[in-house]
Amino acid sequence: MLLRLFNKKHKPNPIFGALGTDMHMHLLPSVDDGSKSLEESLECLRTLASLGYRRAILTPHFQYPRFQNKEFDIERRFAEFSQQVAQAGLDIELVCVSGEYRIDSGFQARLDQPAFLTFGNNYVLVEFSLNHPMMGVDDMIFDLQMKGYEVILAHPERYPYIALDGDRYQRMKDAGVYFQCNILSLVGFYGAECRRKALAMIDRGWSEFLGTDTHNTMYTRALVEASNDRTVQRIISHNQFMNKEL
Ligand SMILES: [Fe+2]
Numbered sequence: 410m411l412l413r414l415f416n417k418k419h420k421p422n423p424i425f426g427a428l429g430t431d432m433h434m435h436l437l438p439s440v441d442d443g444s445k446s447l448e449e450s451l452e453c454l455r456t457l458a459s460l461g462y463r464r465a466i467l468t469p470h471f472q473y474p475r476f477q478n479k480e481f482d483i484e485r486r487f488a489e490f491s492q493q494v495a496q497a498g499l500d501i502e503l504v505c506v507s508g509e510y511r512i513d514s515g516f517q518a519r520l521d522q523p524a525f526l527t528f529g530n531n532y533v534l535v536e537f538s539l540n541h542p543m544m545g546v547d548d549m550i551f552d553l554q555m556k557g558y559e560v561i562l563a564h565p566e567r568y569p570y571i572a573l574d575g576d577r578y579q580r581m582k583d584a585g586v587y588f589q590c591n592i593l594s595l596v597g598f599y600g601a602e603c604r605r606k607a608l609a610m611i612d613r614g615w616s617e618f619l620g621t622d623t624h625n626t627m628y629t630r631a632l633v634e635a636s637n638d639r640t641v642q643r644i645i646s647h648n649q650f651m652n653k654e655l
Pocket of ligand 1 (some may be wrong): 435509622
């Protein structure tokens, strides 16, 4: 019995077929802190397919100065990667390459000469620093919207300096900013506080999108476990998310 418990390992449950598209992952090999090789990316995409996902949007980091990716280079690498994925015959379609743009000290330059890689309805996926608040972030989001982009904030539950019941999140929702909680937050992958915030945000209808934020096989293994989690199953079956429009 003990051995069975110890070896307890779930099979992928294809519940994420209800979402259809995953729109947050770092599986373009060797451009950020995500997948390091083609093989690792293919393995992750295979697992995402087994979890029910039909389409994938890649979102490599654009972050100054850590990941100084350039849009033209990312697009070139994506074209090559798409061919390799097609040759591997995976049961998941690569929709496009976009990015996860950090609003940091390099972001104003991006606003001045916009070249954002978008997806769907001109969506730009942005994130904040995970540790430190930065002045002027809301103004930059507003500027982005004024330039005609729809803004999605990645993993809003992962910013410990923003209080769930303060006015900051509410102001962003009032300003039409979409939120995308991470599925793994729901099972405590990032800690109890992230879990609490993500559950509350979904409960409030704030998280229009869900993402996996897959970086490597550690994430896909955790997603397989999450696909067998009752809370995750309930959330997926009881809510409508905009992923399926992508
Ligand atoms: Fe990410």
